[in-house]
Amino acid sequence: MAHISIKDVSKSYGALQVLKPFSLEVEDGEFLVLVGPSGCGKSTMLKILAGLEPASDGQIFIGDREVTDLAPGDRDIAMVFQNYALYPHLTVRQNIGFGLKMRGMSATDIEARVQTAAKTLAVDAYLDRKPKDLSGGQRQRVALGRAIVREPRAFLMDEPLSNLDAKLRVHMRAEISALHKRVGVTTVYVTHDQVEAMTMADRVVIMRNGEIQQIAAPDVLFQRPDNLFVASFIGSPGMNLLRAKVQNGTVEIFGQRVAVAATVEDGTPVIAGLRPEYLQLGTGAVSFTVRPSLVESLGSEKYVYFDGGQQAFIHGDDADENSKGLIARVSHSGGLAEGEELTLSFNPEDLHLFDAKTERAIRS
């Protein structure tokens, strides 16, 4: 096990900078998730960390050793790939033992380690099969087995669950988390799925356009997003965003003047954010009426879509997701009709404010 230190690492392809200077400290034994939309540079960062891509600039330390210019095999890391990358011509036993063989370990030691890893991941019954004879979940377990058998100082995982179906993904998510708790190896995990990030990570690094947007624990990201991108990226459904202007310490939301905690100059254009989870059915501190344009029922709760009018702000990256309007996620198992007037309310403390120009959070 080891801590990982990334110092001002950047990556450019000619004039195109895909990764802006990137610094990050990963604690010993931490489960850190890099998350962001496609093309944000998260996989590039992981490949640089693995040594599969050279960094254009900066330094990487694993433990106290600088590994910036070391070959992948000399970094003492293991990697799990999105498509598993199991060697199709080798059996499960040979796949798991491949890395040990490359390191010159004796056949008896390899067999003992392979057996232990295979038992840990419950693939010991398939050791003589080829990868093509395994299901998706079994292949993923073999890929994990190949990683843990070497007892590396760090695990790198590149969207390892994205090829699995939804049910298996949830199952494997729990297995990977349990495995991490058991072996305790420092893990850097890349995903574009915020649910994976939120459920598995000790800390999450949110990336966009090759830049870190925020590094924080999952709950902090949800409660205190640093900017509009993080606010709209984290949470499902995404945060409701409304254009407003500050007047005498208040903003007008849904026709109501709501006091804001932060001190903001009068006339400053802001974006107010309110999570769908914090809108309740019925009257409350700030109440307003809406006519739902769509009601989606998930059984115990409902997504109530309504029109935010001219105030509604659609963040560039979420244009499609927000096209149905604003959303309230309410606990309600009864019937709610579309087009029928409905009272919603929220607590002013749950309101987030962002500077409309810089998109940074405004806090008191």
Next chain:
Amino acid sequence: MKRTPLQSLVLYAAVVLAVVLILFPVYWLLVTALSTTAELTVLPPNFWPEVPQVQTFSRVWAERPIPTWLLNSTLAALGSVSLSMVISVLAGYALSRFSVRGSQSMGIFILTAKMLPATLLVIPLFAIFRQIGLIGSLWSLVIAHSTLIIPFTTWMLKGYFDTIPRELEQAAMVDGCSPLGAMFRVVLPISTPGLAATSLYAFVLSWADYAYARTFLVNAPESWTANLGITTMRGEYTTEWNEVAAAAVFVAIPIMLIYIFLERYLVGGLTAGAEK
């Protein structure tokens, strides 16, 4: 879509016609080899000899240096395959894995050599081989055939390597392989169908050559390949066509055996590129 009986009939008729067209020369070769010289000159022709002359085969085998010719053909073909595969595996892999500026036009450039007729290349090659003393040696064939084979096999293998996920090599490198080690330990073993298909192509091209062998080896009978040797069986006044056909059957047998042996790899190799 289900075919109507008429469509099926037309389809099967077309298949039968194609098979007949392809197999007729093979059948006629056998008929010629098994007939007497007199039977070969009658009109209308006999479609099967009255008494098949099996002894023609043993006579040709005993009287002509068929084993030497076959050995020479085999050596030239194996040499060409080995040299071509070493070069085209490395070149195809490099073209597949590394973004080289102008690699697209490099592909066209490589294939241009394939488009040139053999007779155009034979003259400069003859001049070069005479200077370095390779005329009369099988090495001249190995090198000349390789110049024809390498462009095409490089392109075939590049296409094959393109279908192999890069993550496999990356995984091997994380597991401790060097880039070249990842290629030898992971990429090449799973490229067996592609390697078999390209090797067979190379072998057949070398085996079937006549123009280069005729030009470089005509004055060195000990180095004659099978195709060149067979053409010397034509007499000045008469030609024993049944003997020529029997010799041709001997030449065809090795290549047919190789096809039968490699068939499953060959089909896999030819279709693998279509997956992407």
